[in-house]
Amino acid sequence: MSQPDLTLVQVPEPSQIRSRQALERLLAAGEELLANNQFEEASVADIASQADSSVGTFYRLLGDKETLSLLLLQRFMQRLVEATASLRDAGAGCQNLAEGVRLLTDTYIDVYTGRRGVLRAVILRASRSTAFRDRVHQLNTHISETACDCLAPYMDQVLHDNPRQAVASGVQMVLGALNQHTVTGTLGGLPANALRNEIARLLLGYLRGPR
Incomplete structure (x- = not known):
């Protein structure tokens, strides 16, 4: 049985371990904000700060909040x-x-x-x-x-x-x-x-x- 195509967004996997860890922290921060119903009002800076990352790293890895959400x-x-x-x-x-x-x-x-x-x-x-x-x-x-x-x-x-x-x-x-x-x-x-x-x-x- 073929699996359904659930691709919503394409995000290249970072080649460096540090970048992969940063991406996982950003995802964890986004999921926590969703759980607390705070994702919509959170800024990119808020998400980056909660993930112990930087705004520059967020944009480099994800591009925007919509990509993170998807x-x-x-x-x-x-x-x-x-x-x-x-x-x-x-x-x-x-x-x-x-x-x-x-x-x-x-x-x-x-x-x-x-x-x-x-x-x-x-x-x-x-x-x-x-x-x-x-x-x-x-x-x-x-x-x-x-x-x-x-x-x-x-x-x-x-x-x-x-x-x-x-x-x-x-x-x-x-x-x-x-x-x-x-x-x-x-x-x-x-x-x-x-x-x-x-x-x-x-x-x-x-x-x-x-x-």
Whole structure:
């Protein structure tokens, strides 16, 4: 299965170690500002200062704030693709549908954890840009198809007239719930330490529910 093209911006990787470290600090600073809902009002000088860098280094490595913003979104989406790819091999080690479901839900919870600001930015940009929204749809389709492949050995345990459709739909419901939990910090009052069990139960209950 081919991976979706999630390229939003091209930023050459610095050849020098010091420059690569500076770029990582700038990305970390940008992500922290997104998490605190301060990215929009932050100046390039603010971001550079928070990253223990200089304005000159910022412009040399990134060019402008828009490039930094797009690069942060791109990295988050690439993390989702990488996590999804890891499911192919890991899924073979599961013994049944319940274990496969837990693998899926834990994988995406790990990616979403601590990404509140970036996820909020993804949702906001998708609401404003048709082109970006299309990229998100491609990513969601890729995730659903891979989830179906991961759970393929256990489809006979899925109580639905169309097991693949049920898995694809169920995974998107899980991602929607994680969007809610990550952005708002809550999911119907669910404590953070109960999230993993309840999300896994949500998907497993749907797949094992009445036809």
